[in-house]
Amino acid sequence: MRRTAFSSYHPIVNFTYFAAVLVFAMLFMHPVFQAVALVSALVNSVLLNGRRAVRFNLRFLLPLFVLMAVVNPAFSHAGVTILFYLRDGNPVTLESILYGIAASCAYATVIVWFSCYNAVMTSDKFIYLFGRIMPALSLILSMVLRFVPRYRQQVKAISDAQKCVGRDVTQGNPLRRARNGIRILSVMTTWALENAIETADAMKSRGYGLPNRTSFSIYRFDGRDRNAFAAMAGLIGVVLLGAAFGENGIRYFPSVHVKHASPFGVAVYAAYFMLCMLPAAIQIVEELKWKSIASKN
Amino acid sequence: MEIYRIKELSFAFPLQDKHALSGIDLAIGAGEFVAICGKSGCGKSTLLRHLKPILAPHGRLSGTIHYKGRPAAETDRRTQAADIGFVLQNPDNGIVTDKVWHELAFGLESLGYGQQTIRLRVAEMASFFGIQSWFRKPVNELSGGQKQLLNLASVMAMHPSVLILDEPTSQLDPISAVDFLETVSKINRELGTTVILTEHRLEEALPLADRLIVLDDGAVIADDSPRRAGAWLHGLGHPMFASMPSPMRIYAGVEAGADPAAPSPLTVKEGRQWLDRRMNGVAGGANAAIGRKRELIGESAAAQGKKPESMPSEAPPAAAEGSQSVSADGAEILPSEVPPSAAVAESRPASANDLAFADDNRMPAGAMSGNLPGSAPAADVPQSGAYPANPAINEATAREARKSAWRLLLDKPVAAPAAAPAVSFKDVWFKYDKNGPDAIKDLSFEVKKGEFYCLVGGNGTGKSTTLSLMSGLLRPYRGKVRIDGRNPAALGADELFANLLAVLPQNPQTLFVKKTVELDLHEIFDGARLTKEQKREKVEAAIRFAELEPLLGMHPYDLSGGEQQRAALAKVLLLEPSILLLDEPTKGLDGFFKAKLGEFLQKLNAGGVTIVMVSHDIEFCARYGETCAMFFDGGVIASKAAKPFFAGNGFYTTAANRMARHRWPDAVTAEDVIARCDDSR
Structure with missing residues (x-):
């Protein structure tokens, strides 16, 4: 993962941001909102993941988008503006085409937002957040993340050792393969239980189980986080206000209806745009700052 | 407090x-x-x-x-x-x-x-x-x-x-x-x-x-x-x-009963200082004779042969010169020059010192080898070809191995076995990732049939990768790997791992699948076309060989590290391999189990099994290995018979050699140094 400015913020800032944009992307079907969300999600994903994101977006997301947009009018026939009839006599309506595009747009946006989320919210940030709510759960998560790669390595070691006595899942007829697979699993289980006893000792020996356990984190909520959080909260407030006044919605069936853009509506669009582009803005500002500092040295 | x-x-x-x-x-x-x-x-x-x-x-x-x-x-x-x-x-x-x-x-x-x-x-x-x-x-x-x-x-x-x-x-x-x-x-x-x-x-x-x-x-x-x-x-x-520590053992071996109260050296540095003091003391009286040193080497050996019990106080000048000649020559031993102690060792086979030397080669095991339960009934087991269990043969081969090591040291080649090499690598390249660095670079080496080959070297140099290439778990992207003339990655498991290749993994626990050691050994024959009787005979032979009798009823995980290693060794030996690959077999073993493992490996080797071992354990390789190869940066840098190999290294060598190399660069184990000290009396 590349180091980005936004991921260096406190996990609460990161999490709140993604929670907000994800929920908004799912709820607000207004075309302007959708366009804003999709574009900024794409921009952010490219900033975070670089060329890999571009490739993913083109290879998987675009076909998915097209497929969903085409499939919807083929199966949904609601709406009043009939364009033509299919061979089986079902009508294809303008509303269902538009709705298909909107739904697939929302879907694509959510996926792109999640790819950004994955790049920013690393496991320890997630564990930290949940540690505040449920310390025991956060420790379990951390242990699971420790054990998964370890077990994977051990399964490989066992499988290699068994392969060298002719007992691997890739050797022999299907029945023997299945038996060898089960054997590897059984060796793995024995090994895991045996070693877990020692890990339990290590935990006990370092005082695990004493009352009043605390949860340490390497994150600190500093001034920068406070500012970002305040800005975010303000923008989210404006967007929610817009939602309360019905600025963000759209009606598709039976006929398409959008509220006309009022000055207040435009302000809400702007707020939503700023919210969605926040990580990209932070990134660009930091890069410019860095360049100016570097040029002065 | x-x-x-x-x-x-x-x-x-x-x-x-x-x-x-x-x-x-x-x-x-x-x-x-x-x-x-x-x-x-x-x-x-x-x-x-x-x-x-x-x-x-x-x-x-x-x-x-x-x-x-x-x-x-x-x-x-x-x-x-x-x-x-x-x-x-x-x-x-x-x-x-x-x-x-x-x-x-x-x-x-x-x-x-x-x-x-x-x-x-x-x-x-x-x-x-x-x-x-x-x-x-x-x-x-x-x-x-x-x-x-x-x-x-x-x-x-x-x-x-x-x-x-x-x-x-x-x-x-x-x-x-x-x-x-x-x-x-x-x-x-x-x-x-x-x-x-x-x-x-x-x-x-x-x-x-x-x-x-x-x-x-x-x-x-x-x-x-x-x-x-x-x-x-x-x-x-x-x-x-x-x-x-080696300095302490050398000190005790040389100064036996001299002065128990005197502090014995603990580190290589102290050992060196002690050795210098001692050798200067011995040589002190013989300064006049230095000029004649070379001519007298042969005589010195002869004198030693006649008078093995000669007292240090009347140290014959010639003996003192033996040591002087080596140190005067620095690290070089010319092929024409016979190291004094080699001559000694061969000229007086029955002297007390020589016996100690021979025994010391398996000293930590002590009397154990005498009551080897597996050694006597070798004749009862017709199919135990892979288990050389005759102590007499053992002794002979051990001596032979020592001799051949000396001969190699003198750069006189031993008659090479004619057959194809057991393992051969030719210009092998390997990497784990398409865009990753090469783990193995241009690796070429051969292991002859019946050789005990040790690959030594630091962490992450590609030693274990080499073993995986040998066992066909990995394939090179360039070059050829051949096991007994065939490509291991192309052979089926039934061909490769039956009677040809066996691998002892680094962690023996990965091999155990049953509740007891005995059941676990029998498990290897699952699906094999053998009568019950044959299976039992083979398992019993393996049990005797690895001395597992007292452990048969135990869960493999309840054994100690050394015992697990032996149980795993017995298990892979049931496949009757002619080539045995070992990955860090001495990891976590104490001195006693190491000596025991070393003995088993020598026994197997004497029975004709080719052994390829990857190890960090220099002392172990020096003592039991036949050929050692230094692995570095994805390739073999140098390979030689064990003793000259370590004798030629300055840092990467045994503690005993580091302690005594300024006098006897060819003395690699503690026993060698003790023998040299005794010879120079």
Whole structure:
């Protein structure tokens, strides 16, 4: 993962941001909102993941988008503006085409937002957040993340050792393969239980189980986080206000209806745009700052 | 101040009559560095666990343990957690969480410290242990040495007043092991923390310790400064003495009964100084004769042959010159020149010294080889071709091996076996990732049939990868790998692993699949077309060979490390391989089990099995290996017969050689040095 400015913020800032944009992307079907969300999600994903994101977006997301947009009018026939009839006599309506595009747009946006989320919210940030709510759960998560790669390595070691006595899942007829697979699993289980006893000792020996356990984190909520959080909260407030006044919605069936853009509506669009582009803005500002500092040295 | 006072401590595990610990009396003062040693299963770990009652095993306990003047069992859990630090043997099992920083904080979280305190303590520890650069890494990206250092640091973060370590370096390579022990020593020196350590690597650990406690069968048999405890062990003729540092063993072997009170050397440096003093003393009277040295070498050998018992006081001038000639020539031994002791060894086969030399080659096993249960009934087992079990043959081959090593040293080639090489690599390249670095670069080497080939070298140089290429687990992207003339990656498992190739994995636990050792051995024949009778015969032969009789009914995981290794070896040998691949077989073994393993391998080798071994253990390779190859940066840099190989290295060689190489560059094992010292009398 590349180091980005936004991921260096406190996990609460990161999490709140993604929670907000994800929920908004799912709820607000207004075309302007959708366009804003999709574009900024794409921009952010490219900033975070670089060329890999571009490739993913083109290879998987675009076909998915097209497929969903085409499939919807083929199966949904609601709406009043009939364009033509299919061979089986079902009508294809303008509303269902538009709705298909909107739904697939929302879907694509959510996926792109999640790819950004994955790049920013690393496991320890997630564990930290949940540690505040449920310390025991956060420790379990951390242990699971420790054990998964370890077990994977051990399964490989066992499988290699068994392969060298002719007992691997890739050797022999299907029945023997299945038996060898089960054997590897059984060796793995024995090994895991045996070693877990020692890990339990290590935990006990370092005082695990004493009352009043605390949860340490390497994150600190500093001034920068406070500012970002305040800005975010303000923008989210404006967007929610817009939602309360019905600025963000759209009606598709039976006929398409959008509220006309009022000055207040435009302000809400702007707020939503700023919210969605926040990580990209932070990134660009930091890069410019860095360049100016570097040029002065 | 006393940290621990143990009185009359005896302990037995449930349902066992035998005491794991019996009548232990110890007092450990604050700030001491105590090393505890003993054979595997002598009760070391049990004793250590009793020092931290929360880890103490269940069983019948008598006697008392006082911690800081109060019964240890009454110490509350919080104090135990913070005050008594305990580091386990396996670095992986000690780590609980997924990130380095979280692991460092784990103990402090348990103790309920606040954010700010933990932040400071963690920062302190990371700085003290040099962890800053990998502070935010996930633990599965760390090396073994880093993991164990992390275990140590996360215990030290709680500021314990005593640090207990149970064989902390047994799973580490030599370089990380030395680093780790140095860090422990630094903690002891700079923080005054009391250290109690059990260890197999006495060569490195003893010079750091203030005090050595030797356990045997649950009782303390020596408790003194390392030098004196060593001398005491030697006096007792105890097998543990074979695990003492080489300088100490050489000293004891040479100065037998001379002056038990004199401090014996402990480090290579001290050993060198002692050797110089001694040799100068011997040579002092013979200065006049120096000019004639070369002509007299032959005579010296002859003189020795006639008078093997000659006293040091009347040291014949010629003998003194033998040593002088070598040191005068520096490190070079010309092919035409016969090293004096070689001549001696061959000219007086029955002298007392020579017998000692021969016996010493398997000294730690002591009398064990005499009562080898597997040796006698070889004739009963018609199909045990792979198990050479005749001690006479053994002796002969061992001698032969030694002789051929000498001949190689003199650059006279031994008649090479005519057949195709057992293993051959030709211009092999390998990488794990398409865009990754090459793990193996232009590797070419051959292992002849019947050779005992050791690959030595540092961590991450590609040794284990080479083994995987041999066993067909990996395929090279360029070049040829041939096992007995065939490509291992293309052969089916039935062809490759039946009667041809066997692999003993680094962790023998990965091989065990059944509840008992006996069932596990029988398991290997699942699906084989053999009668019950044949299977039983083969298994019995393997059991006798690996001396598993007392362990048959036990669960493989309940065996000690050395016993597991033997059970696994027996299992792969049931496939009757002609080539055996071993990956770090001595990892975690104590001196006693190592010697035993070495003997088994030599026995197999004498029976015609080709052995290829990857190892960090220089001492082991020098003693038992036939050919050694230095692995570096993905290729074999040099390969030679074991003794000349180590004789030619300056750093990467045995402690005995480092101690004596300025006089006898060709003396590689402690026994060689002792023999040279005796010869130069």
